[in-house]
Amino acid sequence: MGTDASCFDTTSFLSPLASILSTVRLVKDFTFLLCLINIGIGLLVFCMHFYQSRLSRDMEVSLVIRPLLSFLVVGVLMVWGLRILNWVWLKPKRLERCLRQQGLTGNPYRFLSGDVKESFAMNKQATAKPMPLSDDIVQYVVPFVHQTIKHYGKNSFMWIGPRPRVTILEPEEIREILTKINDFQKPHNNPLVNLLVSGLADLEGDRWAKHRKIINPAFHQDKLKNMLPAFYQSCVDMITKWEKMVLVKGTSELDVWPYLVNLTRDAISRAAFGSSYEEGRRIFHLLEDQTNLTIKVIQSVYIPGWRFLPTKTNRKMKVIDKDIKDSLREMIKKREMAIKAGEVSNDDLLGILVESNIREIQAHGDHKNMGMSIEDVIEECKLFYFAGQETTSVLLVWTMILLARYPNWQTKAREEVLQVFGDSKPDSDGLNRLKVVTMILYEVLRLYPAVVALGRSIPKEIKLGKLLLPAGSEISIPIVLIHHDQQLWGDDAHEFNPDRFSEGVSKATKSQVTFFPFGWGPRICIGQNFAMMEAKMAIAMIVRHFWFELSPSYAHSPSATITLRPQHGAHIILHKL
Numbered sequence: 279m280g281t282d283a284s285c286f287d288t289t290s291f292l293s294p295l296a297s298i299l300s301t302v303r304l305v306k307d308f309t310f311l312l313c314l315i316n317i318g319i320g321l322l323v324f325c326m327h328f329y330q331s332r333l334s335r336d337m338e339v340s341l342v343i344r345p346l347l348s349f350l351v352v353g354v355l356m357v358w359g360l361r362i363l364n365w366v367w368l369k370p371k372r373l374e375r376c377l378r379q380q381g382l383t384g385n386p387y388r389f390l391s392g393d394v395k396e397s398f399a400m401n402k403q404a405t406a407k408p409m410p411l412s413d414d415i416v417q418y419v420v421p422f423v424h425q426t427i428k429h430y431g432k433n434s435f436m437w438i439g440p441r442p443r444v445t446i447l448e449p450e451e452i453r454e455i456l457t458k459i460n461d462f463q464k465p466h467n468n469p470l471v472n473l474l475v476s477g478l479a480d481l482e483g484d485r486w487a488k489h490r491k492i493i494n495p496a497f498h499q500d501k502l503k504n505m506l507p508a509f510y511q512s513c514v515d516m517i518t519k520w521e522k523m524v525l526v527k528g529t530s531e532l533d534v535w536p537y538l539v540n541l542t543r544d545a546i547s548r549a550a551f552g553s554s555y556e557e558g559r560r561i562f563h564l565l566e567d568q569t570n571l572t573i574k575v576i577q578s579v580y581i582p583g584w585r586f587l588p589t590k591t592n593r594k595m596k597v598i599d600k601d602i603k604d605s606l607r608e609m610i611k612k613r614e615m616a617i618k619a620g621e622v623s624n625d626d627l628l629g630i631l632v633e634s635n636i637r638e639i640q641a642h643g644d645h646k647n648m649g650m651s652i653e654d655v656i657e658e659c660k661l662f663y664f665a666g667q668e669t670t671s672v673l674l675v676w677t678m679i680l681l682a683r684y685p686n687w688q689t690k691a692r693e694e695v696l697q698v699f700g701d702s703k704p705d706s707d708g709l710n711r712l713k714v715v716t717m718i719l720y721e722v723l724r725l726y727p728a729v730v731a732l733g734r735s736i737p738k739e740i741k742l743g744k745l746l747l748p749a750g751s752e753i754s755i756p757i758v759l760i761h762h763d764q765q766l767w768g769d770d771a772h773e774f775n776p777d778r779f780s781e782g783v784s785k786a787t788k789s790q791v792t793f794f795p796f797g798w799g800p801r802i803c804i805g806q807n808f809a810m811m812e813a814k815m816a817i818a819m820i821v822r823h824f825w826f827e828l829s830p831s832y833a834h835s836p837s838a839t840i841t842l843r844p845q846h847g848a849h850i851i852l853h854k855l
């Protein structure tokens with residue numbers, strides 16, 4: 279599924295969201311936090327007075343209780359005060375000293391908000407109007423990171439509120455961070471984001487390993503083959519709509535973005551829930567409503583515990599959450615029973631996941647703890663939607679935009695597709711043989727990575743190259759910057775040139791970690807083959823049916839809002855072939 283506010287240094291897949299949200303709210307939240315503390319103190323004092331008066335009236339109280347109560351209150355206040363002081367000032371200053379002593383530079387710590395305000399302002403300015411039609415997007419997509427590196431150099435850090443975040447650009451260090459997953463963990467700053475997504479992308483340690491092991495089989499290449507009909511049907515539905523549009527004049531102008539979003543939503547609904555597709559779709563719609571509500575809540579105010587208050591939105595969210603969980607629980611139970619009774623073939627993600635879970639439990643002598651609980655499976659199903667849907671639609675939309683801008687590559691893709699499939703239905707062998715289409719998709723992922731940055735937290739002091747990173751600091755790996763680095767990719771780093779992948783990824787990267795749109799190491803995206811298969815199917819079907827070009831009304835504005843979306847859509851003119 280942000281770092282500086284704009285760039286979504288994320289942590290988990292969804293951490294882009296987490297980071298943005300946490301940074302946005304920070305300043306406002308502190309005010310609210312103080313209010314809460316004040317109210318708490320008020321209540322405490324009131325209770326004290328109440329007790330004191332009762333005690334003195336009723337029992338002519340002992341002189342022991344009064345000082346004891348006062349002592350208790352003062353003690354609690356002092357502990358809280360110190361904790362807050364440490365959080366907002368002492369700790370950030372200590373971390374800052376530690377980083378500066380090692381030669382890292384960045385803005386001085388600004389009370390509580392750090393670089394957040396500036397970062398947001400720059401982001402707002404960068405997306406206020408469309409950028410020129412070029413693929414040199416870094417300064418528009420992550421303006422604050424770009425400016426920080428320009429000003430302070432590559433060894434720099436920035437402030438996400440009171441947390442310093444060190445930017446890492448060296449491929450060897452990136453390799454180390456993404457390999458040592460227990461030392462460099464996903465940031466878990468915002469509990470509200472867990473309302474939306476938990477599961478694999480958010481777990482650590484043994485629980486992560488257990489879930490990954492059980493979920494892995496669902497994404498094996500041989501299982502993905504069985505999901506092709508789901509991808510195919512979703513593409514046919516979209517192409518049929520487009521064909522109707524071009525029927526009369528042979529050409530039509532449209533914003534393809536919402537159609538591609540719909541395509542990937544349909545594809546994941548079918549692939550995840552197969553026969554229960556309609557119910558799956560309903561759940562995904564509920565999840566979408568839930569996402570919007572959560573974003574609204576988090577962006578306006580964040581108070582610890584706020585989500586438990588019975589506000590209108592909170593109540594609505596709870597109803598949706600219950601609806602989603604009840605439906606998923608019902609579906610999962612039915613599946614479990616059917617699988618145990620040997621009734622269904624398990625071609626969809628849910629079936630394979632449930633089956634793999636049952637196998638894991640049986641392999642450990644029916645020990646339920648060795649598998650995932652129903653609640654765990656529910657969270658993983660929700661995650662498939664989040665992690666898998668938006669990212670893939672982003673890949674497709676930038677592919678269409680770039681192929682519209684580079685008709686020579688569109689022609690090459692079409693020629694290859696026609697040569698491999700002719701008029702027949704794309705199958706998995708054929709999709710695996712699409713070399714040009716694969717090169718194009720890689721180059722799109724290089725220039726426009728759906729996830730623009732990864733984030734990691736440092737739970738314990740750790741050495742990284744020459745640096746000794748203090749516990750409590752964070753790391754940002756700005757994927758988009760590394761993908762556009764001229765020292766790593768050559769002078770044409772900002773240009774669309776799929777040829778650079780003609781001999782595969784290892785050759786193009788010289789086996790360095792310089793291309794990692796799906797992450798890298800043990801926590802690499804579990805759905806990358808799923809996404810690539812779906813994207814190849816969609817692009818193959820589109821280029822076979824249509825020739826397309828950019829509409830004059832297209833406004834180029836890549837914007838890192840959760841993922842790297844086209845802010846003003848993707849206006850394309852379709853021509854029937």
Ligand code: HEM
Pocket residue numbers: 279288289290291478479480490661662663665666667669670673727728729732733794795796797798800801802803804805806808809
């Ligand atoms: C173009 C499409 C996609 C892109 C660019 C993408 C990108 C990523 C990235 C960068 C990560 C690593 C995050 C990190 O290390 O902090 C990730 C993790 C993950 N992705 Fe994807 N993803 C895509 C499609 C999918 C799909 C289709 C699914 C599932 C249906 C999926 C499920 C996941 C999961 C579960 C994780 C967490 C893995 C773990 O922590 O073990 N992704 N993805």
